[in-house]
Amino acid sequence: MTEVRVEEAIAATERLNPTLNAYLHVDFERARAEAAEVDAIEAAGGAPGPLAGMPVCVKDIVDVGGMPTTAGGADWVRHPDEDATVVARLRAAGAVVVGKGNTNEFACGIDGRNPHKGDCRNPWDPARLSGGSSSGPAVAVATGMAAGAVGSDTSGSIRVPAALCGVVGIRPTRGLVPADGVVPLAWSLDSVGPLAPDVASAALLLDVLAGRPPAPAARPEVAGLRLGVATALMDLADERVADALGAATDGLHDAGAEIVDHDIPDLERATAIHRIVQACEVAAVHAPWFERQRGRYAPGVRARIEAGYGLSAEAYLRAQRHRRLFTRAFAAAMDGLDAVLAPASPVLAPPLDAEEVTVRGERRPVRAALLSCVSPLSQLDCPMAVVPVGVRDGLPVGLQLIGRPGSEALLLRVAAAVESNVGPIRPPAL
Amino acid sequence: MVASLAPMVDDPDASVAAELAELRALADALPEDEVDGVPPVAGPQEWE
Numbered sequence: 001m002t003e004v005r006v007e008e009a010i011a012a013t014e015r016l017n018p019t020l021n022a023y024l025h026v027d028f029e030r031a032r033a034e035a036a037e038v039d040a041i042e043a044a045g046g047a048p049g050p051l052a053g054m055p056v057c058v059k060d061i062v063d064v065g066g067m068p069t070t071a072g073g074a075d076w077v078r079h080p081d082e083d084a085t086v087v088a089r090l091r092a093a094g095a096v097v098v099g100k101g102n103t104n105e106f107a108c109g110i111d112g113r114n115p116h117k118g119d120c121r122n123p124w125d126p127a128r129l130s131g132g133s134s135s136g137p138a139v140a141v142a143t144g145m146a147a148g149a150v151g152s153d154t155s156g157s158i159r160v161p162a163a164l165c166g167v168v169g170i171r172p173t174r175g176l177v178p179a180d181g182v183v184p185l186a187w188s189l190d191s192v193g194p195l196a197p198d199v200a201s202a203a204l205l206l207d208v209l210a211g212r213p214p215a216p217a218a219r220p221e222v223a224g225l226r227l228g229v230a231t232a233l234m235d236l237a238d239e240r241v242a243d244a245l246g247a248a249t250d251g252l253h254d255a256g257a258e259i260v261d262h263d264i265p266d267l268e269r270a271t272a273i274h275r276i277v278q279a280c281e282v283a284a285v286h287a288p289w290f291e292r293q294r295g296r297y298a299p300g301v302r303a304r305i306e307a308g309y310g311l312s313a314e315a316y317l318r319a320q321r322h323r324r325l326f327t328r329a330f331a332a333a334m335d336g337l338d339a340v341l342a343p344a345s346p347v348l349a350p351p352l353d354a355e356e357v358t359v360r361g362e363r364r365p366v367r368a369a370l371l372s373c374v375s376p377l378s379q380l381d382c383p384m385a386v387v388p389v390g391v392r393d394g395l396p397v398g399l400q401l402i403g404r405p406g407s408e409a410l411l412l413r414v415a416a417a418v419e420s421n422v423g424p425i426r427p428p429a430l
Numbered sequence: 431m432v433a434s435l436a437p438m439v440d441d442p443d444a445s446v447a448a449e450l451a452e453l454r455a456l457a458d459a460l461p462e463d464e465v466d467g468v469p470p471v472a473g474p475q476e477w478e
Contacts, residue, residue: 021432118432175474188471272456279453299439307449315457320470322460331477353435381475405477 001042002053005147006035006096009055012144013098016430019126021118022139024060025067026099031055034096041094049094050204050214056090057140057149059133060100061107062192063087063181071183072103072133074116074296076289084181086150086192086209093208098146101136107152107185108282108301109133110160110370111350115298119352122164123427124395128349131161131370133185137195138165142427148205149195153384154185155278156344156374158193162386163344163398166425168202168415169195173405174381177209186281188320189274189378198424199387199415206408218412220420222255227414228262228334230342230402233373237346238359244397245343248389251421252341252414262340265329270376273326276311276319277379283308323379330380334404339414343373344386344400348393373400383408387415388425396425 010028017023041048058064061071063080064087070077083091090097102120104112112120112135120135122128123143130139134151138161141149151158153171162169170193177192184190194205200217207214229249234242253259264270286293286305294302334340347357347369356363364372377384382405386398399418401411439445 019432113434113436115434115436119434119436121432173474188473269460272460276453276457276460279449298436299442299445300437302442303439303445303449306446307453310450311453311457315454317470318460318462318465319457320472321465321468323471324468324475325465327471327475327477355437379471382477405475 002035002038005053006031006055009098009144009146016143016145019430020121020123020139021102022120022136022145023099024070024102024117027067031096031098038094049092051090051208052094054095054147055098056095057099057101057137057146058087058097059137059151060103061152061183062150064097064100067100069183072105072114072117076293085178089208089211101140101149103135104133105298105301107133107154107157108304110156110367112161122349124166128351129164131164133157134161134195138162138167141167141195141197148201150192151195152182152190152192154189155274155371155378158195159344159374159384159386159400160370162195164349166388166396166427167195167197168199169386170202170206171384172206172408173383184285186278188281189278199412199419203412215409218416220416222252222257222414222417225257225338226260226336227252227257228260228337228340230264230340231261232264232267233342236372237343240348240392241343241346241397244390244392245399248399248418249341252417255417262337263333265326265333267376270326273319273323274375274379276315277323279304279308280311280316327380339411340402342400342402344398345370346373348395377402381405383411385411385415387418388422389418390422391425
């Protein structure tokens with residue numbers, strides 16, 4: 001049975017990867033061998049684990065022993081012998097690694113474009129952005145090239161591609177999932193998490209990544225929950241996104257949840273804090289190889305890294321102090337609420353060559369627009385999930401759920417309720 | 431390889447300078463007096 005699932009993922013990869021560029025590296029021979037091992041364990045009456053036979057895509061900033069880690073960079077590579085802890089946990093649970101997923105260069109981007117490895121393309125329309133930086137993982141699970149994936153989220157790098165590709169993504173409570181063996185972007189903001197085609201698979205992957213026994217499947221029950229709609233973020237969404245999110249919110253209300261408005265404190269300041277912290281930390285991460293790599297970075301990535309060397313320690317620490325204040329204010333604003341609802345992306349997937357998008361009549365840079373509903377929240381260290389809520393103009397829309405630290409189970413209940421109304425969505429055949 | 435349509439940048443050094451100027455302005459706009467006595471975030475926050 002495992003061999004069948006893995007062969008299906010391999011067949012999908014052979015058919016679609018030349019167009020979509022979800023994988024940067026594959027090892028079909030090894031995947032087939034590991035699938036046969038899982039089947040042999042089952043045939044012998046053994047228990048191969050909760051993910052037995054699940055073909056997975058691992059973002060190419062995460063070490064898989066025996067496969068190169070390129071981080072999507074130009075001429076940057078390491079060859080790990082050991083799996084990252086999260087990969088070791090996947091394998092121990094019976095999952096089979098098909099290959100390494102495309103990523104923005106060093107996970108430093110939100111659009112899925114990569115001038116060194118080729119852009120990852122949206123499976124709903126290959127002329128559009130997949131979102132990133134966990135671009136390959138999102139596209140792989142949207143198309144059956146994998147049944148689950150591991151990504152990372154610093155500013156929105158799981159949530160945005162999940163939304164633009166129509167899959168489920170979870171940014172876990174920071175620290176829940178270990179990040180050793182993962183090339184960092186900004187260590188105090190990074191969170192490693194799963195992407196999957198449905199809520200149940202994402203929940204199972206999360207438990208395995210966190211190293212805990214799988215919980216029973218989340219029941220789609222929201223009666224009695226009090227959910228806040230982040231009005232300041234909803235106001236950023238274009239009409240089609242707002243329409244789909246409104247329908248999903250109505251569905252949660254009909255299922256018994258109380259829906260109220262929620263005010264996020266000072267979004268502009270939150271965005272500033274996030275940018276300063278990330279700039280300082282990414283500069284520190286890249287310091288060992290920056291001079292060697294300087295001329296090889298894409299210019300926009302180089303600018304975001306190199307600028308960090310020009311900021312003072314005092315600026316970094318002041319931003320981290322303001323981060324604590326923002327977190328306190330956000331927590332206070334969530335008093336009495338079980339979770340907050342927001343767009344994950346304010347726009348449908350933009351065209352691949354777009355530098356700007358129009359939202360409610362206003363032109364905005366693509367990068368700023370895609371980050372606008374995710375990066376201000378990334379400093380809160382709390383869990384966030386994205387679940388598809390429907391399709392508009394042939395492209396998927398994702399709802400972002402935000403909860404208190406450790407409240408992944410509650411978010412998954414809400415996500416399951418949304419999914420029970422909408423159902424998993426699938427891109428058209430390519 | 432699938433092609434990339436990432437935007438081209440004419441002057442990378444100017445992009446670095448512009449990014450730094452923007453970040454410095456953002457940093458300068460964060461009031462110092464509001465965080466007097468507030469410890470910086472150093473690990474996952476528990477939400478006090």
